[in-house]
Amino acid sequence: MIYEYWYAGISGLNCMKKKKLREILKTAEMIYYIEEIKLTELGILTDREIQALIKAKKQQDIKEKWEMLEEKNIRFIPYFSEEYPVRLKNIPAPPYALYVRGRLPDSDRPAAALVGARNCTHYGERMALEYGEKLAENGISIISGMARGIDGAGQRGALNAGGMTYGILGCGVDICYPGEHRGLYQDLIKKGGVISEQSPGSPPLARYFPARNRIISGMADIVLVIEAKEKSGSLITADQALEQGKEVYALPGPVTSLLSQGCHRLIAQGAGILLSPEDLMETMGICLSKSRQNKSSEKKVLESPENMVYSCVGLFPKGLQELAQETKLAPEILMEELITLELQGFVKEISKNYYVKMR
Incomplete structure (x- = not known):
């Protein structure tokens, strides 16, 4: 497995090239020991990619890095592993490998991606909490990016309900980003998981996040956009979900709110409208749990005034x-x-x- 870890971490080869070369040579060990002339004869890699692979063979600290994974309880799951998520295998350009702290989502359990603005309104935060809580309470895994605002609120709602939620990171899984979500990060590891295609130690660079978004949508059955500007990462996630054949739902808000304009644009383009968690679950064919039915029927009696x-x-x-x-x-x-x-x-x-x- 150490050769697989080495191969997954090579920069300069995209996921599809890595997958194709691995399919031909059968193991990463074979790739490690193949001679340059034979690699050229295969006609798969460009000269630059071949040089990147040869350069990677000169790394001296692969064993130490591999041992570090075990020390930090980080699981390494390459594309060819039986553990690799089935949902991700079916998307365009799936990650070659995943790094996981905690668990992976159960493939037999329905999953919803819940995303939105970092600088959200109280309305958006409240709705994210409610959707995260009620969906998780009824057995739906919540997938999100552990970001500030909507993402974190939705995942906190899922945890409040005792449900399962998973954070897809745009950095190594040994890094908590943003830093103020340290508590959420630890809770996700205990009651769900944190997942990334970036090697441990990778900083949260801007270029990693658009790629991260395809994993968020890829691991879910549907994508819920709670608040978003007309140009935002949440809309990138929605676009990728549509390319993956997933349904997208958006939360309506005030027409004067900049943070609702992205959602309204999605609705105008045919996205489903989020009316309530109960309505969404009915659309998904999921029965409301007995505990939620009882809670829904309970109304606080307040005295006038x-x-x-x-x-x-x-x-x-x-x-x-x-x-x-x-x-x-x-x-x-x-x-x-x-x-x-x-x-x-x-x-x-x-x-x-x-x-x-x-x-």
Whole structure:
């Protein structure tokens, strides 16, 4: 397997060339020992690619790097391994190899990719949490990029529900990026997995992320775009999903929001509309779990004027003046009710005197 690890890490050969050469020579060990003249006679690689392969043979630290994988509990899964995900084998240009901390998604379990803007709105974050939680609760694996904003919120929702979620990284799996997601990173390793095609130690370079996105969509059955600008990485993921024959769904939002324009564009082009997790699961042919049915039927009974204030607070921020106009309550009573609702976890003050609904 050490030869397979060496071969997977060669830069200068794309995944398809590596796969084709490996199919002809049968093992990476054969590739390592093949003479340059015979390699040229095969007619598969360009002169530059042949030189890249020859240069790779001169590496002196392959054994040490291989032992490092074991020390860090990183699994190496090449394309020809029985463990390699079936979903990925069916996409254009599948990764030649994967590095994994934790587990790979179960191929028998439905999977949804949940992606969106890093600098998301409270509305987008709340919806990502809800979709991640409800889908995971009903046995659907959540695939995402562990990025700030929508990705992280969706994966945190899945973890909150005790479900399975997997982070596809644009760096080595031994690197937590972004750094503030250290807790999420550790939870994913314990309750799902972190996966990358980049060798351990690879930094999060910009060029790795578009390639990473094809793995996110490739490991899922459907792709959900929660918030996205008209030009964004999330739309790259959606485009790749369509090329892979996957269905794409997008969350509608305010027409004035820049972070909803990408979603609206997808919907105009024929993407499915995300109305609710329940509606999506019905479309997927997945029955709602009994626990979720019971939770859905439970409604918090709030006393008036508490109920009046709660009904006026929405997913988009509202200030005290607007709430006072809608509820017709005196300022001191309004503040008292808002504080009570916040203590109960029903609303949240996201900036000075501006509130949003949390449930």
